[in-house]
Structures are given as structure tokens and as C-alpha cells.
Amino acid sequence: MQSVPHTRLTGRSLVSLAFLNFFLADARDGLGPFLDGFLATHGWSPMTLGFIATLGGILGMVATPLFGAWVDSSRRKRMLIIVPVVLVNAAALWTLASPGNASVFGGQSATAIVGAVVGPALMGMTLGLVGERHFSRQVSRNEFWNHTGNVVSLAGVYFATLAFGLNGVIGLMIVTAVATVMAVIAIDPGKIDHDVARGLAHDDGAPGPSGYAxxxxxxxxxxxxxxxxxxxxxNAPISRLIAQDFSIQLGTPFRTTAITTGVSQISMIAMALAAPFLIRRFGLASIFLIALLALPIRGAIAGSFSSFAVIFPVQILDGVGAGLIGIATPIAAERILAGTGRFNVGLGAVMTVQGIGASLSNIVAGWLTNIGGYELAYWVHGGVALLAVLAFCAGKKSIAPAAKNDIGVAVDPAVITPR
Incomplete structure (x- = not known):
């Protein structure tokens, strides 16, 4: 079956997609970056918090490729966003109301499992709405609205906490969850090409390989x-450790985390705006290299200075590294998997493997903090990124293949002119 070509990046559904990314920034993670700061001020140790994050990471890691396969086969991609958003926010409200073992371990485990479907569902729906040709640009747009939403949410949490305390945070969570559901409903399901959404321009009816195959x-x-x-x-534990460290020092978990996370999100907005130009001008491989090199510099700065002012360069570099990686990863996966019909399950498999690193890092970071303080953890985790640089350089042509033009011929990204 020949898929319907996508020729525009306009329309109600794409406006709704922008609103979805804006509100989803807060709605899909529940407490998100505030969890560590909140629990640290309630007596939870770095080691225990690291274990919680590791447990959630493992559960999400196992669920992600399964959900990726589900997204590939499902024609109800909107529901695969709505249901997790409702469940994640219910779990977050439970944790805020009663931060005991049952709510923290149970709520965060549930959040990790159901939240794992949102990423593949959003990427699949995006690809199905805009098509392969416009996917790279739309991923950058998604990230722009996502990080903009995060900044607005963080500012909202900061001022709501000042004015209303914990009740302000609860109110904002409910508002963003409702707005997210409304944005999803506003997307026209008839505009989603489900063959294109799974990376299959021509469906011959043959079964594709599994994600692991x-x-x-x-x-x-x-x-x-x-x-x-x-x-x-x-990279995964550094922002968490920054939030724990200064939340304890200053005694204001929500406001402190809002500032530290807000700095990185503003940096990520800048990266989302710059990414399309950078990819066209320098190629996808260069974007990966810039992102990977930002992390060791970040770890060295965090490990060398202890004043609150250090959060600005450290979190700006988080925006450069994690921000560009977040944009480059689905683009690279789409190029590698083009024509297989298994974009979402393949991307899910990649996310599973990356989840191994993120999950293990949290408990290792907690252990390092216990034996040598936050500074040791910053140095070790920043230095690990040098191995990622070596791995990337060993196979950058395979990891970040050249873009293809409309007839499927590889072209040099440096000579592609803006449309």
C-alpha cells in the first residue's frame, strides 16, 4: 500500500501536537525532577534514592521495547498517551500526599512502567503526522515545545510553592494533566498515517523482524x-545529585530544583532551535560528537566547585549534551530503520539498552556519594562519557548515516539547503 505523502508542517493536528509537547513536559513524569529534592528533605538517603531510580529504570527498560512493538501495531496511538498521563499523575499525587515506602516504591514503579509507552507513542504519532521527509525538523519542534513547557512549568512550581506551598504543586499537576489530555484529543486521528508511523513507506503485508532481532x-x-x-x-545521575545536594543545603526542594532544572531546560530550548541548522550545516554525526563532549566538561566543573553558582555552567552543558542527544537519537534511528516497518520497536530496543546505563548509574552514583561525597560522583560520571566518544568515533558512519533525499538517495547533510 502506498502511503499518503506528507507535504506540509501546518494544520490543526500539528498545532495540537505543539500544545501536547508543551504540556506533556510536566504531565508525563509526575514529580519528575522534583522527586529527589522532595524526598531528600524528608530523610531519604542518596543511596535509597539511587535504588528507587534504578528500580524504575529497570522496569521502564523492560517495558519500552514491548510498548514500541505495541505502538507499531496500534491504530490508537492517542490513547497510548492519554492513559499513561492519567496514571502517572495519580501516582505522583499519592507520593505527595503520603511519601512512605508504599507510595514511593509503588508509585514510582507504576510511573516507570506506564510512562515507558509515552516516548514511542509520541515519536510514532509524530512520524505518522509529518512523514519521513519532515521528521527531523518536527523532532526539533517537538523538543522546543517540550523544553519551553518545562521552563514554564518550573516557573509555575516556583511561584506556586511560594504562594500556596504543596497545594500549589498539586494544582499545577492537575491542570497540566488535563491540558495534555485535551491536546491529544484535538489531534485528528485521520491525519496519522500508521504505516509511515512505523517507518514503512510501502506495506507488502510481510511480517517484519522483532525489535531485538x-x-x-x-x-x-x-x-x-x-x-x-x-x-x-x-549523564543520568548528575542533575539528580545537583538537586539533592542543594535542596539539602538550602532546605527548599521545589524552588531549588525549579532553578537548577530551569537552567538546563532553557539551554535545551536553544539547542532545539539550533539543531535543524546544525544538522543541515555540519551533519548528524557532528551533533552527536558535540553532545558527547559536553558531558566530561560538565562533570569536571561540577566536581571542582561547590557554590550554588556552579549550577549555571553545569546545567547549561546538560542542555547542550542531553538536549542534542534527545533530538539526534530518534533521527538516527529513523534513518537506520527506514523501510523496515519497525521504527518504534527498534527505537524502543535502543532505549532499552540506553536504559541499562541510566539505571545502573543511579545506584552507582548513590554508592559513590556515600563513600566520597557528591564531588567524586560528578568526576566519575563525567569521565565515563569519554568512553562514549570512543564508541561513537568507532562507528559514526553507521550510527549517524547521511540523510536521504526524496527518491531515497543518500546525500551530504552539509549541502542540503533549508526548504
């Missing part, structure tokens, strides 16, 4: 997954 048989996908696993092992 696809991962095992693709050199580019394997190297991408390994590179991301190492990067996220180094």
Missing part, C-alpha cells in the same frame, strides 16, 4: 545503543 542484526543500531548506554550512565 533488528537490534542484533544492525551494526548501526548496536553502536547507537552502546554509545547511548555509556552516555546515559554518565
Amino acid at each position: 533488528l537490534l542484533a542484526g544492525s551494526k548501526g543500531l548496536i553502536l547507537l545503543a552502546v554509545t547511548l548506554m555509556i552516555f546515559h550512565f554518565g
Whole structure:
């Protein structure tokens, strides 16, 4: 079956997609970055918080490729966003109301499992709405609205906490969850090409490979997954540790986390705006390299200085590293998997492998903090990124293949002119 070509990046559904990314920034993570600061001020140790994050990461890691396969086969992608948003926010409200073992471990486990479907569902729906040709640009737009939403949400939490305390945070969570559901409903399901959404321009009816078979048989996908696993092992715990460290020092978990996270989100907005130009001008491989090199510099700065002012360069570099990686990863996966019909399950498999690194890093970071303080954890996790740079350089042509023009011929990204 020939898929319907996508020729525009306008229309009600794409406006709704922008609103979805704006509100989803807060709605899909529940407490998100505030969890560590909130629990640290309630007596939870870095080691325990690291274990909670590791448990959630493992559960999400197992669920992600299964949900990726579900997204590939489902024609109800909107519901695969709505249901997790409702459940995640219910779990977050439970944790805020009663931060005991049952709510923290149970709520965060549920959040990790159901939240794992949102990423593949959003990427699949985006690809189905705009098509392969416009996917790179739309991923950058999604990230722009996502990080903009995060900044607005963080500012809202900061001022709501000042005015209303914990009740202000609860109110904002409910508002963003409702707004997210409304934005999803406003997307016209008839505009989603479900064949294109799974990376299949021509459907011959033959079954495609499973996500794990696809991962095992693709050199580019394997190297991408390994590179991301190492990067996220180094990067994942640093913002959490920053939030814990200064929340305890200052005694204001929500306001402190709002500031530290807000700085990185503003940096990510800048990266989302710059990414389309950078990819066209320098190619996808250069974007990966810039992102990977930002992490060791970030770790060195965090490990060398202890004043609150250090959060500004550290979190700006988080925006550069994590922000560009977040944009480059689905673009690289789409290029590697183009024509297989298994974009979402393949991307889910990559996210599973990167999740191994992120999950293990949290408990290792907690252990390092216990034996040598926050500074030791910053240095070790920042230094790990150098291994990611080596892994990427070993196979950058496979990890970040050249873009293709409209007839499927590889072209040099440096010579593509803006449309």
C-alpha cells in the first residue's frame, strides 16, 4: 500500500501536537525532577534514592521495547498517551500526599512502567503526522515545545510553592494533566498515517523482524545503543545529585530544583532551535560528537566547585549534551530503520539498552556519594562519557548515516539547503 505523502508542517493536528509537547513536559513524569529534592528533605538517603531510580529504570527498560512493538501495531496511538498521563499523575499525587515506602516504591514503579509507552507513542504519532521527509525538523519542534513547557512549568512550581506551598504543586499537576489530555484529543486521528508511523513507506503485508532481532542484526543500531548506554550512565545521575545536594543545603526542594532544572531546560530550548541548522550545516554525526563532549566538561566543573553558582555552567552543558542527544537519537534511528516497518520497536530496543546505563548509574552514583561525597560522583560520571566518544568515533558512519533525499538517495547533510 502506498502511503499518503506528507507535504506540509501546518494544520490543526500539528498545532495540537505543539500544545501536547508543551504540556506533556510536566504531565508525563509526575514529580519528575522534583522527586529527589522532595524526598531528600524528608530523610531519604542518596543511596535509597539511587535504588528507587534504578528500580524504575529497570522496569521502564523492560517495558519500552514491548510498548514500541505495541505502538507499531496500534491504530490508537492517542490513547497510548492519554492513559499513561492519567496514571502517572495519580501516582505522583499519592507520593505527595503520603511519601512512605508504599507510595514511593509503588508509585514510582507504576510511573516507570506506564510512562515507558509515552516516548514511542509520541515519536510514532509524530512520524505518522509529518512523514519521513519532515521528521527531523518536527523532532526539533517537538523538543522546543517540550523544553519551553518545562521552563514554564518550573516557573509555575516556583511561584506556586511560594504562594500556596504543596497545594500549589498539586494544582499545577492537575491542570497540566488535563491540558495534555485535551491536546491529544484535538489531534485528528485521520491525519496519522500508521504505516509511515512505523517507518514503512510501502506495506507488502510481510511480517517484519522483532525489535531485538533488528537490534542484533544492525551494526548501526548496536553502536547507537552502546554509545547511548555509556552516555546515559554518565549523564543520568548528575542533575539528580545537583538537586539533592542543594535542596539539602538550602532546605527548599521545589524552588531549588525549579532553578537548577530551569537552567538546563532553557539551554535545551536553544539547542532545539539550533539543531535543524546544525544538522543541515555540519551533519548528524557532528551533533552527536558535540553532545558527547559536553558531558566530561560538565562533570569536571561540577566536581571542582561547590557554590550554588556552579549550577549555571553545569546545567547549561546538560542542555547542550542531553538536549542534542534527545533530538539526534530518534533521527538516527529513523534513518537506520527506514523501510523496515519497525521504527518504534527498534527505537524502543535502543532505549532499552540506553536504559541499562541510566539505571545502573543511579545506584552507582548513590554508592559513590556515600563513600566520597557528591564531588567524586560528578568526576566519575563525567569521565565515563569519554568512553562514549570512543564508541561513537568507532562507528559514526553507521550510527549517524547521511540523510536521504526524496527518491531515497543518500546525500551530504552539509549541502542540503533549508526548504
